[in-house]
Amino acid sequence: MRGLLIDAAKAYRLHPKVAVRPEPFGALAYHYGNRRLNFLRAPELVALVHDLGNHPNLDAALAASGIETRRWPAFRKALDALLASDFLEEVPA
């Protein structure tokens, strides 16, 4: 099993080619570049993804999100999956 690609000390944002459509379960996210489709299965994740680029790093975004810290590993894993699919991009320093 690979380690996480995402770095909690870096800043990320939603890729500009990704469209997010809210759904009752969270959202559908579609990447117009690589044509991949992801279900975001928690409204908190949708809000976090939209807010990521407003924070200096991933952990700051999590701290601002109000998500319980015991759930942070799951959210980091989810963001890692989105990064691996190019749904997120690193914000240049």
Place this chain on the structure above:
Amino acid sequence: MLAAMDDTTRIQTADADFDESYDSFTDDELLVEEISIDGMCGVY
């Protein structure tokens, strides 16, 4: 005829079965699911 289980016994059994370490919010919580749409072109 079996004697009916009294309320005390039922409650004690339920407590014994409850795993306080269970936490649905673990890093196994599936928050992102990629859906394959390959080959969906032309599907009506």
